[in-house]
Amino acid sequence: MVAVDRGRYTCHVGDTSVTAMRARELGRKSVVVGDRVALVGDVSGTPDTLARIVRIAERTSVLRRTADDDETTNEGRLERVVVANADQLVIVSSLADPPPRTGFIDRCLVAAYDADIDPLLCLTKADLAGPDAVLGYYAELDLPHVLCRPDADLDDLRATLTGRISVLVGHSGVGKSTLVNRLVPDADRAVGAVSAVGKGRHTSTSAVALQLPVDKPSWIIDTPGVRSFGLAHVSAESLLHGFPDLVEATVDCPPGCEHTAGDPECALDAWVAAGHADERRLRSYRRLLASRSGDPDPEASPDAPLDAPPR
DSSP states (O other), X not given: XXXXXTTEEEXXXXXXXXXXXXXXXXXXXOOOTTOOEEEEEOOSOOTTOOEEEEEEOOXXXXXXXXXXXXXXXHHHHOEEEEEESOSEEEEEEESSSSOOOHHHHHHHHHHHHHTTOEEXXXXXXXXXXXXXXXXXXXXXXXXXEEEOOTTSOOHHHHHHHTTSEEEEEOOTTSSHXXXXXXXXXXXXXXXXXXXXXXXXXXXXXXXXXXXXXXXXXOEEEEOOOOSOOBOTTSOHHHHHTTOHHXXXXXXGSOTTOOOOTTOTTOTHHHHHHTTSSOHHHHHHHHHHHHHHTTOOOGGGOTTSOOOOOOO
């Protein structure tokens, strides 16, 4: 299933786009972009015809987010399935205009590892700023990345997308829709400008799956620009797996350690002090832990720019 629009679902059947509606027997089960579905009825794809979705195949992966981090709030309890069956999460971040937001990238990494989806960091607007600050922040991670410039080809990015189902996520204004239009020339995704305060304006309004014009079957799923990526659906234990540079240190933590700054026996501080991880990563992890319990922390905002390096 490649698109949803006002209760109508666009499905890709061979080389044909078929419009379908949900069958009653599906009940409340959601149908999202990326789902593999079974259709009955008219699947010719001719105008003014409708098929019916009668079955949803078991999903190989599910990328979720919530509107809030705090699982005690209504927004935190309401999970939203972003896409199904993706095997790669492409985190699109501009290097300038707007500046990179590592807090948002960290959240996406947590969501990717939780969904068992491979992450890829795609840094755009490399003509405006260098990548060293962002890549230095993730130096201890084996995090693949690509750099994109408006005056250069997209061969490196295209190579990482070929043969995979990739979902693109990012703040508004980072150049995600521009990338999609360059990768799939007939995609015609809306492109917007960046506001005077350095925040992007929303352009894409719904997720859509697009087939890449390459030899191997390859799909990219473009998603609307988001301001936040809530993680209330991720357990505190799974949250740590979004920070693989910190995991090894927890072996020396006492049983039941909550890894907070106030825990004197937590081994994470000594791990960072010994130079095994960046202290900014530990701060980011602890901010996410605090946000799960509803503790207010202005630094936890995904709109906060890249942290200053440690002194």
